[in-house]
Amino acid sequence: xxxxxxxxxxxxxxxxxxxxxxxxxxxxxxxxxxxxxxxxxxxxxxxxxxxxxxxxxxxxxxxxxxxxxxxxxxxxxxxxxxxxxxxxxxxxxxxxxxxxxxxxxxxxxxxxxxxxxxxxxxxxxxxxxxxxxxxxxxxxxxxxxxxxxxxxxxxxxxxxxxxxxxxxxxxxxxxxxxxxxxxxxxxxxxxxxxxxxxxxxxxxxxxxxxxxxxxxxxxxxx
Numbered sequence: 001x002x003x004x005x006x007x008x009x010x011x012x013x014x015x016x017x018x019x020x021x022x023x024x025x026x027x028x029x030x031x032x033x034x035x036x037x038x039x040x041x042x043x044x045x046x047x048x049x050x051x052x053x054x055x056x057x058x059x060x061x062x063x064x065x066x067x068x069x070x071x072x073x074x075x076x077x078x079x080x081x082x083x084x085x086x087x088x089x090x091x092x093x094x095x096x097x098x099x100x101x102x103x104x105x106x107x108x109x110x111x112x113x114x115x116x117x118x119x120x121x122x123x124x125x126x127x128x129x130x131x132x133x134x135x136x137x138x139x140x141x142x143x144x145x146x147x148x149x150x151x152x153x154x155x156x157x158x159x160x161x162x163x164x165x166x167x168x169x170x171x172x173x174x175x176x177x178x179x180x181x182x183x184x185x186x187x188x189x190x191x192x193x194x195x196x197x198x199x200x201x202x203x204x205x206x207x208x209x210x211x212x213x214x215x216x217x218x219x220x221x222x
Contacts, residue, residue: 025119027158028209031202037172038212039165040204045158046128047086047119048135054112056147062112063092065148070114073150076138083120083135090114119158126207128157159209162199169213170195177217189220 025045052069054062070088077083092112118138120131132155139150177190194215204210 025158025160026162026201027156028201028203029156033200033202033210033212034214035212037169037176037215038210039169039172040208040210041159042125042207043122043128043157043209044160045119045121046131046155047117047158048132048155049115049117049153050139051151051153052114053149053151054147055149059092059112062147065145066090066112066114069142069145069148069150070116072142073139076141077118080134080138083118083138086117086119088114088116128155128207157203157209159201159211162201162211165211166199166213169199169211173213173215180217184219191218191220192216193218
């Protein structure tokens with residue numbers, strides 16, 4: 001599997017991971033394309049965000065517990081041969097925790113945590129559920145550690161190097177502009193703008209993504 005250095009963008013936009021070979025993966029957000037011309041395709045990857053949180057009263061123990069849990073999870077992921085851990089991001093508090101007696105005698109404040117993303121390649125049509133099941137099984141198989149909780153976020157789809165589809169999208173947009181021009185009387189010219197923008201990607205369903213350019217059409221009358 002490829003190894004990726006990560007760049008995290010705002011949550012409302014896709015997340016990009018850049019590969020050493022120059023290609024990259026975009027982890028897709030949910031939404032609706034803002035234009036009519038789109039390209040549908042099966043997802044190349046699916047991933048799940050994971051948070052490992054420590055709540056031991058002693059700050060040093062919290063750190064050690066999280067590192068231990070993360071190491072076990074990373075080892076389990078590596079053993080699959082098909083999954084990859086990405087985007088490890090940790091935050092540790094040096095403060096001694098304060099017990100929340102109303103909740104639990106073993107629950108403390110000043111949490112420390114480590115966040116990561118487990119990514120798996122989709123190798124067959126609509127094979128995202130199989131990959132998600134494998135990720136969940138790996139997480140569930142990590143032995144429990146006192147004062148450590150492991151939680152997951154929603155699964156997301158990924159596509160490799162959306163820029164490779166720019167030419168096809170531009171062709172589809174130009175064809176749409178030509179159809180509009182022929183369908184309206186008195187139109188001398190249709191100007192297309194926005195084709196230089198980055199390709200946007202949104203999740204269409206459990207298996208597919210939609211790629212599009214945020215183009216604009218301007219009509220000039222005769």
